[in-house]
Structures are given as C-alpha cells and as structure tokens.
Amino acid sequence: VARKTVWIGTNWKMNKGPSEALAAAEALKSYQPPESVKPFIIAPFTSLQVVAEKLKDSDVLVGAQNMHWEESGSWTGEISPGMIEECGADIVLIGHSERRQHFAETDWTVSRKMAAALRHGLKPLLCIGESLDEYDYGVTDETLARQLKIALHNVAVEDLPNILIAYEPVWAIGAGGRAADTDCVARVHTSLRQVLIEIAGVEIGGRVPLLYGGSVTQDNARSYVEQPNVDGVFVGRAGWNVPDFEKLIDRVI
C-alpha cells in the first residue's frame, strides 16, 4: 500500500521498565521502515527518557501514555506536558480507553489535555471508541462524534494537522477483545472523516490521520490499511515484541 503515509504504532502499556525498554529501543534503532510508514512506540513514563534518547535520530517516533493538562503544581502522581517534552517525546496518548475505563478520564479532561499537548509542541494521539453497550444500542456514530467534538473543542483548526486520531472500539481492545471487521471500520472512519470536515473543512479535516486499533495482528493489519480513510493501525499486544512489530509493519506494505 504505497498510496499514503501509513502510521503504525504500538502501545507498550504497563510493560518494559527502563532496562527492557532500552533493549527494545536498541533493537528498533537500526530499523528502516518502508518509505511510506511512520512507526512509533508509546512507552511507560519511567522508560520514556531512555527510549527517546536512544531513538532520537532514528525513524521511530516516541510517545507517552498519558499526561496532566496543568503545567505544574499539587497534582500528586501526575506528569506535566513540560516533563514529557523534556524527556524528548514526540507524541502523547490522550484518552486511551483503559484510562477512561479504569482511571475515570472523561471527555472534559481529554479536551484539556489535547490543548495542553499542542501548547508544548507534542503530537496528541487522541483515542476514541464506543463501549460494547453503545455498540449494541446502535449509538456508535453519536458516541464517537461526541467524544471527537469535545476533545477538539479547545483545539484551533490550524493545529489539527498536528494531531493523530485512533478509533479503538472498547470491545475490540485487549485479551478479551475481538477485532472489528473491516467493513465496520471503513464505515466508522468515513463517518469520523465527515465530523472532521464539519469541524475544520475539507482541506484540513480531510487530512487528519485516522488510525484503527483493537486486536490488530500481523494477519489482519493490512486489511485495515487498505480501507478508505484508514491511515494506519495502533496495536497493543502484537507490537510488544520488537521483531513482531517490525514484521507487522513489513506485512502491511
């Protein structure tokens, strides 16, 4: 698939402390992705700096998994945008469903984090997705449009070219999940594209990369990227092992 820039990233989640992460970064450093691919890894906070330093001049971008929206202050246990910037990260994940589900993140906090990331020159990777209940009730489109509109409420249209969006249905993520079928992903992404165009016009809204995530594997990754309005895939488990991640990328292109 040589027609477009394809974003392929993996979320390491709560895996790989500094030494394991450094070994993974060492292995990734010399990886040369196909020209159309932009690979990225999303590392836990304690590994962020070593990984970002190791991959500084490589083709692999590095991101954090979460961020607070304030600059500093009495927010025990939180990490500020400036701290992430100082670690050398390029990307920050905002609103991953595991944060929304288990750590009470809301559309309100997501919206503040989006604006804060952009103020610091970080590329936010906004995650949106409907729950199984919302899917069963047939309110997927409304749910995603609401999440997207609130997340982008504090973002200027001219900043939209600097963001990434991942559609990750909650029912498709993690060990108990099942991958969404490609027709469903194509339909949802087309509907998301319409919302983006409504917000920002065709020129800008038409270009924001839309990634699919949720039980993506080496076997099915390519079938998503072939769909209209799918500009990449965001994987968890299938990318934790570096050779597997590289194989997945090579099988998409």
Ligand code: PEP
């Ligand atoms: C994720 O959590 O973002 C994800 C896509 O996980 P997995 O690929 O393991 O389902």
